[in-house]
Amino acid sequence: MSRAFDLVLYALLISCALMVIRTKDLLAAAIIFTTYSLIMCLVWQLRGSPDVALTEAAVGAGVTSVLFLITISRTTRRER
Amino acid sequence: MEGLWNNIDYAASVVLFLIGLYAVIAKGNLVKKLMGLNVMETAVFAFVMATGIVTGGDAPILGAGAHEPFANPLPQALILTGIVVALSTTALALSLIIRIYERHGTIESEDLWGVE
Amino acid sequence: MRRAFVIALLVLASVPLLYGVGQLPPIGSTDNPTYTHVVPRYIQQAEEEAGAENIVTAIILNYRGYDTNGEVTVIFTALVAVLGVLMITRSDSGPSVPISPVPVSPVTRFIVRTLSPFILMFSVYMVLYGHSSPGGGFQGGTIVGALLIVLSLVTESADVQRLLPPAVKVWLQPAAVLAFGVIGIAGLLLVGSYLAFPVEGDLVFLRVPWLTVIEVGIGVGGAVIVASIFWAMEGSA
Numbered sequence: 001m002s003r004a005f006d007l008v009l010y011a012l013l014i015s016c017a018l019m020v021i022r023t024k025d026l027l028a029a030a031i032i033f034t035t036y037s038l039i040m041c042l043v044w045q046l047r048g049s050p051d052v053a054l055t056e057a058a059v060g061a062g063v064t065s066v067l068f069l070i071t072i073s074r075t076t077r078r079e080r
Numbered sequence: 081m082e083g084l085w086n087n088i089d090y091a092a093s094v095v096l097f098l099i100g101l102y103a104v105i106a107k108g109n110l111v112k113k114l115m116g117l118n119v120m121e122t123a124v125f126a127f128v129m130a131t132g133i134v135t136g137g138d139a140p141i142l143g144a145g146a147h148e149p150f151a152n153p154l155p156q157a158l159i160l161t162g163i164v165v166a167l168s169t170t171a172l173a174l175s176l177i178i179r180i181y182e183r184h185g186t187i188e189s190e191d192l193w194g195v196e
Numbered sequence: 197m198r199r200a201f202v203i204a205l206l207v208l209a210s211v212p213l214l215y216g217v218g219q220l221p222p223i224g225s226t227d228n229p230t231y232t233h234v235v236p237r238y239i240q241q242a243e244e245e246a247g248a249e250n251i252v253t254a255i256i257l258n259y260r261g262y263d264t265n266g267e268v269t270v271i272f273t274a275l276v277a278v279l280g281v282l283m284i285t286r287s288d289s290g291p292s293v294p295i296s297p298v299p300v301s302p303v304t305r306f307i308v309r310t311l312s313p314f315i316l317m318f319s320v321y322m323v324l325y326g327h328s329s330p331g332g333g334f335q336g337g338t339i340v341g342a343l344l345i346v347l348s349l350v351t352e353s354a355d356v357q358r359l360l361p362p363a364v365k366v367w368l369q370p371a372a373v374l375a376f377g378v379i380g381i382a383g384l385l386l387v388g389s390y391l392a393f394p395v396e397g398d399l400v401f402l403r404v405p406w407l408t409v410i411e412v413g414i415g416v417g418g419a420v421i422v423a424s425i426f427w428a429m430e431g432s433a
Contacts, residue, residue, distance in 0.1 A: 003156060010092040016101045017119050026111055031154040033115055040122055048131055048137045048151035050158050050330035051252045054322075058338040059167050063422055066345055069173045070429050075181040077174070080188055083218035091215040092396050097211075098206050106202045134231070135224035140251040141330065142243055149226060150251070154235050157255040161267045164334060168274030175278045178429065 006046065012039050026072045034065040053062045096123035110177050110187045114170065121166045127158050132156065137152035245395060247403035248327035256302040257330075257407055259389045263279065265380070266370035268414060275369060275421045282428045300350055308350045315343050323415040333372075333411035337418030344423040353432045360420065375413020379406060 016036040022028050035059030044053040084091055100123060104117025132152030139146075140153040181187050184195055221228050238255060246254035256264050323336035348356045360368070376391070383392040394402055 007088070010088070014092070014095055017096055017360070020115055020119065021099065021107065021112070023104045026109070029112070029115060033118070036119070036383060038124075040126070043126065044129065047133055047155045048139050049132075049252070050139050050141075051131070051250070051332060051335070052129070052156050052163070054330060054332075054335040055160055055163050055338070058335055058342060059163055060122075060315070062109070062342040063167060063426075064170055066342075066426065067114075067171055067174050067429060068111070071177055073432075074178050074429075075111070075187055079107075079112060081218075082212060083222075087217055087220055087222055090220060091214055094210065094213045094217055098210055102202060102206055106199055111345045131225060131228070131230050133223050134226055139330070140239065141328075142249045142251065143328065150239055152231055152235055153238060153251045153255055154230070157260060157263075158251050160252070160256060160334070161263055164267050165270055169270045171429075172274050172277050172281070175281045175429055179281055 002046070006043075009039060009043055009046070013043070026079055027069070027076055030065060030068040030072060033068065034061050037061040037065070084094060089133065093123045093127040093130060096120075096126065099123075108188045109188055110180070110189060114173050114177070118166065118170060121162075125162055128155050128162075129159055139160075167191075201302070223248055237381070246393065246407075248407060250327055250329065250332070253327050253332050253411075257410055258393055264414075265376045265391065267377060268417065270419055272370055272373050275303070275424055278425050279428055308346055312343060312347065315339065319343070319415075323411055326411050327404065327407050333414030334418050337415035338422060340419035341417070341422030341426075344419065345426045348423075348426070348430075353427060353430060357427065357432070358418050360423075365420060365424070369424060370417065371420070372414045372417030375410055379410055 013036065016032055016039065020029050020032050020036065023032070037056060039059040040060065041053050044056055097120055100116045100119035100121075103119065104113050107113055132155035134149050134151050137149045137151035140150045140156070166195065177187055180192070184192065186192065201273035225376040232402055238259065239251060240249045242254040243249060246258040248254040248258070319336040319339040321336075322339070324338070326332035344356055344359075384390050387394055393406060394400055
């Protein structure tokens, strides 16, 4: 039962990673990257490690995404 | 194939690593390359954490209500340090990208060939 | 053409990787090589030797304390490097490209300002209780840093930066490295080697304050470092 849930989460992770690479709009890529971090946080929690899940949620979805958004707002928004 | 189906967690992290590697090699925009690098880093963390899975394992915190097979705490400690180091390199790379854009006006790597 | 070549190369590289991964010992069994070497000793003796119920905190602060010392040095070095790269534009080219201000909706402002005290209290709880529940120094510190970032986005950055005058900020940014240095030298003087914990004897009651000082140092240092990186990248120093 929990193996099926693991497989669904891995499929979501792989599709999020593919979408991050394919989109030409960098703002959309940053937001999909935040979703990728959030699903990775769920994977950590299912592996029995709440410490790593807290750190990944705070760092990945909290800080790294904001830094990406600041960089995109100070440089270009669309990829050529 | 049977061994690969048992180790599906390792295989998923290998696939994620190769997706991130494709972004670093084949994409021209520097911010896209940096996102690919972050995907590679989280794929490696997933691989190291997968070596610490114990089926039916509990979170490694002693106290009331903790049952016996604990998940392996050693990979978790290593990955905590790894996440902080990944944050540090991402912050420094993003500030370099801002500086490159202020100086040269572009962040596509084909236009940046041959500038000083 | 070039993309097809790169994809073919990566598919070719994935074959030995997936074959090797399939040959590893099966996931989930308790007689994996990673589970039978040092980890049973950590699990059984973490409470008596380290005084912490959270085994991961006991490992990163007690058994593998040098690694955490290196980690806080790495993030402090990253802050120094970011300030060095971005502050150099201030002196030679004047004010940099300003971000066009978008008016913030009153709903966002109300929600952020109402939730801030609860977020702060939760992160202080996580820092102080890190040794017996999930949490720890860096988790709580990053949440406070993210709170400062969100407050800077909702109100003006200058108002939030008034909370940290430069004379105070200079001493809070290396707080994690200084905390490790102080505890390390105290361990050197009291026990005998750098960053050693008092295991037996009459100084055993000092173990939990030992851990708490390091955790508070990592928390405060992490929060100010994350907020300073954001302010430097935004352009308001």
